């Protein structure tokens with residue numbers, strides 16, 4: 407699916423009276439807290455983005471409000487932010503608005519309000535579907551709230567994104583997979599998967615320093631996120647991001663946890679390795695083979711430090727196999743062809 411050109415605005419922590427244990431919005435968005443984003447800034451930024459030459463071919467233009475609980479803002483503030491985009495929606499220079507919010511800040515009236523202002527996608531901070539994990543994380547909502555919000559947005563004709571976090575306090579892989587199955591059955595349109603990390607200034611930092619919270623190790627976080635992605639893939643939920651968005655100062659704010667600048671690539675490498683390994687094992691002894699992979703997946707197939715190829719070779723699965731990297735192949739797919 408062609409990706410849209412996104413013009414992002416970060417409304418750090420605005421509209422949110424909560425304090426989730428993992429949250430330090432300033433660190434996550436790389437933006438200072440406060441009402442820096444106003445109608446003038448929105449108009450100026452949109453114009454600047456629209457007139458900047460684009461290096462990649464993208465389809466459609468979206469204005470995104472991230473980093474806060476948009477529908478927790480006062481209605482006047484929501485009208486101010488959405489209103490600034492309306493002229494660009496009306497003249498066709500912007501196709502739609504996307505924003506993020508909490509599941510318990512969505513109801514039919516809010517959904518209708520968003521829809522009437524050109525919002526096309528709402529991303530919900532679901533994080534977990536397990537009520538005990540949500541309570542331990544200070545989220546202030548439960549799994550049923552997320553279910554209700556997803557259905558409400560779908561009924562209102564909006565696309566739904568879900569943001570998930572693995573490794574929250576009290577979480578276990580079994581709970582995560584069960585929750586993701588439940589979530590996937592609701593058919594959200596897209597998902598983001600983040601590993602829980604300990605950010606400076608968050609409640610989790612206190613819990614980590616007192617020994618009450620132990621973050622996942624990197625390998626485990628990659629394995630769990632990989633399985634989560636497999637479940638979402640199998641249910642047709644588009645995974646648009648895996649791992650934290652790199653921002654200025656993010657690394658300096660991380661106290662502990664499974665942070666890696668290429669976390670998403672590690673997860674993709676894990677998943678492709680498992681698929682290729684199973685397919686090669688099934689064809690072992692079939693003579694000469696070509697393993698055809700998308701050219702853009704070359705580093706994913708190889709894995710960090712060529713680990714995937716080394717592991718396949720150690721299992722004797724690469725004997726007689728030629729690697730072919732195809733420009734036109736869809737990422738994440740591969741073919742095994744006898745030659």
Ligand code: SF4
Nearest residue numbers: 419422424425426429
């Ligand atoms: S709801 Fe979102 S913005 Fe509010 S504290 Fe939690 S993570 Fe941070």
